[in-house]
Amino acid sequence: MYQYTDFDQQFVQLRADQFRDQLNRWQAGKLSEDDFRPLRLQNGWYVQRYAPMLRVAVPYGEIASRQLRVLARIAREYDAPEAAVFQEAMDGQSKLGTTFLPTHCAHFTTRTNVQFNWIPLSKSADVMDLLASVGMHGIQTSGNCIRNTTTDALAGVAVDEFVDPRPYAEIIRQWTTLHPEFAFLPRKFKIAIIGTAEDRAASAWHDVGLHLLKNSAGEVGFKVFVGGGMGRTPVVSTAIRQFLPWNQVMNYIEAIVRVYNEHGRRDNKYKARIKILVKSEGQKYIDDVEEEFRQIVEIDGGPHTIPQAELDRVKACFVAPALPDVPDVAPAALVQQLQALRAEHPAFGRWLARNVHAHQNEQLRAVTLSFKRVGQAPGDATADQLDALAALVDRYSAGEARVTHDQNVLLPWVHGSQLFALWQEAKALGLASANVQLLTDMIACPGGDFCALANARSLPIAEVITQRYQDLDELDDIGDIDLHISGCINSCGHHHSGHIGILGVDKDGKEWYQITLGGSDGSALSGPAVAGKVIGPSFSAAEVPDVIEVVLTTYRDLRQPREHFVDTVRRVGLEPFKLAANAVRTQAQASVAA
Ligand code: HEM
Numbered sequence: 001m002y003q004y005t006d007f008d009q010q011f012v013q014l015r016a017d018q019f020r021d022q023l024n025r026w027q028a029g030k031l032s033e034d035d036f037r038p039l040r041l042q043n044g045w046y047v048q049r050y051a052p053m054l055r056v057a058v059p060y061g062e063i064a065s066r067q068l069r070v071l072a073r074i075a076r077e078y079d080a081p082e083a084a085v086f087q088e089a090m091d092g093q094s095k096l097g098t099t100f101l102p103t104h105c106a107h108f109t110t111r112t113n114v115q116f117n118w119i120p121l122s123k124s125a126d127v128m129d130l131l132a133s134v135g136m137h138g139i140q141t142s143g144n145c146i147r148n149t150t151t152d153a154l155a156g157v158a159v160d161e162f163v164d165p166r167p168y169a170e171i172i173r174q175w176t177t178l179h180p181e182f183a184f185l186p187r188k189f190k191i192a193i194i195g196t197a198e199d200r201a202a203s204a205w206h207d208v209g210l211h212l213l214k215n216s217a218g219e220v221g222f223k224v225f226v227g228g229g230m231g232r233t234p235v236v237s238t239a240i241r242q243f244l245p246w247n248q249v250m251n252y253i254e255a256i257v258r259v260y261n262e263h264g265r266r267d268n269k270y271k272a273r274i275k276i277l278v279k280s281e282g283q284k285y286i287d288d289v290e291e292e293f294r295q296i297v298e299i300d301g302g303p304h305t306i307p308q309a310e311l312d313r314v315k316a317c318f319v320a321p322a323l324p325d326v327p328d329v330a331p332a333a334l335v336q337q338l339q340a341l342r343a344e345h346p347a348f349g350r351w352l353a354r355n356v357h358a359h360q361n362e363q364l365r366a367v368t369l370s371f372k373r374v375g376q377a378p379g380d381a382t383a384d385q386l387d388a389l390a391a392l393v394d395r396y397s398a399g400e401a402r403v404t405h406d407q408n409v410l411l412p413w414v415h416g417s418q419l420f421a422l423w424q425e426a427k428a429l430g431l432a433s434a435n436v437q438l439l440t441d442m443i444a445c446p447g448g449d450f451c452a453l454a455n456a457r458s459l460p461i462a463e464v465i466t467q468r469y470q471d472l473d474e475l476d477d478i479g480d481i482d483l484h485i486s487g488c489i490n491s492c493g494h495h496h497s498g499h500i501g502i503l504g505v506d507k508d509g510k511e512w513y514q515i516t517l518g519g520s521d522g523s524a525l526s527g528p529a530v531a532g533k534v535i536g537p538s539f540s541a542a543e544v545p546d547v548i549e550v551v552l553t554t555y556r557d558l559r560q561p562r563e564h565f566v567d568t569v570r571r572v573g574l575e576p577f578k579l580a581a582n583a584v585r586t587q588a589q590a591s592v593a594a
């Protein structure tokens, strides 16, 4: 994985020192609340419903075991509320009828970052020092700037990859970090890069999606998409360039962002994302970008053209690690070995089929550890789990892991002959659920339990559905499905792209939920990216699990052989699902009336 240079290390430490000074001045009353707010936000410190929330950047999801250990230490020693704060939070929870306030946890996000929900601001500088000790920080994890560039969790190991996207993501990271022209955009700006035909990074839902490809002459370049985003106006991005030579990617992004900087709506927060500009201006936006690009290249001399030597330097940082010191097994013998183990241990076979992915190196496999289980929020990891994960990453994956868009963790360098040992250890830790891509492998935002912007809670809904669907045979029968939950229209839980989406809405100060069906993140399973459609009026929290159940029963009644949920919804339309869902409300109302 990419190794930071001494310069990077010094840069991150200086940033932590600067933040300590800012915190000290704020605590001493020398900086006002208004002055301190942007400074803490620029380092990833939000203030949420009960406590500060820290977002830590994990560039393109790559994370080292030594970084996981520091996250474990932060979770253990710092991710706990002060007593009065916790009491207030618990009182609020009991009014709502459930308790779901995990502490001493890190939370893996859909944009492959890590968040903490409880660290007091008074300890924030100590936490930044700890992060800096392993090259981590919160720079550009908040605010109207270019955020973490994300990619496919299988980047560099995927068998269907044309070009490894990570070196380009790293070059973009270096170039955009603290770039003054990108620091005060009209709104936040997110880029995703993929190097495969299948989109496993939800790139169509990003402000910029970069698809690596090779043209007929075998030259590497990008198809460029702009203007994707969710929120209250979900928009799938538009292709604005069919082939951009790879070395022009920074010049072209500069053109995209310059036109956005100039014409984006700064007067209205809800219309400020680039998607609104692209949608309203259409071809004019594309023409403006092409003209800006022409000027950057022809008049300014293309100052950000990437030299081959620089690409080679960055690529060299992504060489595959040395294989573990285990005997080589011929691919055919490995398949036989695994078949024998599968016959003896059906649960292992199930895990192989669901959680283990083919690899560019036939000796190796990539393995998803599932962070979706009863009693823990989707994507949450306790301090002990993080330490145990770090040990697994060292033992089985050359010290490297990946945070995935689906809020799991992927081990990219596992030797085939070690899969069984890894499975046994992961199982003992509760991280070997064979539920990848099934109903319980859901995405959820922090929702009303933590987030000040929420209309409703996400985590208790996720928990009730997870509890209800624990039978793997039943989950397998329901098959591949994306369930996504957001606590409000900001759409952090990507409800728009869920085959089933759950959205928290506010009615008379109470929590209600809208259900959408048929959304897609653009993956091979889901088909072209599209926003789901709402079925009926909203449901109460108590009704939601029953509504999900009848929606799934309706699918099972109507599906054709081997037809996935999302395909049945597309074939039969929403009506049968609406009818089934509305019957839940009618029954519930009848029982209240009785
Ligand atoms: C609790 C703290 C959080 C707050 C206050 C927050 C706030 C917001 C807001 C206001 C937006 C909308 C921006 C816009 O459309 O202009 C947004 C978008 C987004 N958030 Fe969060 N968020 C939080 C946590 C998370 C978490 C934990 C995740 C991942 C699980 C996440 C993922 C996203 C994503 C992917 C978007 C972009 C959706 C889009 O394309 O429009 N956020 N967030």
Ligand code: SF4
Residues within 6 Å of the ligand: 445, 446, 447, 448, 451, 452, 453, 454, 455, 486, 487, 488, 489, 490, 491, 492, 493
């Ligand atoms: S979707 Fe809404 S409730 Fe959920 S984290 Fe985002 S802003 Fe908060």
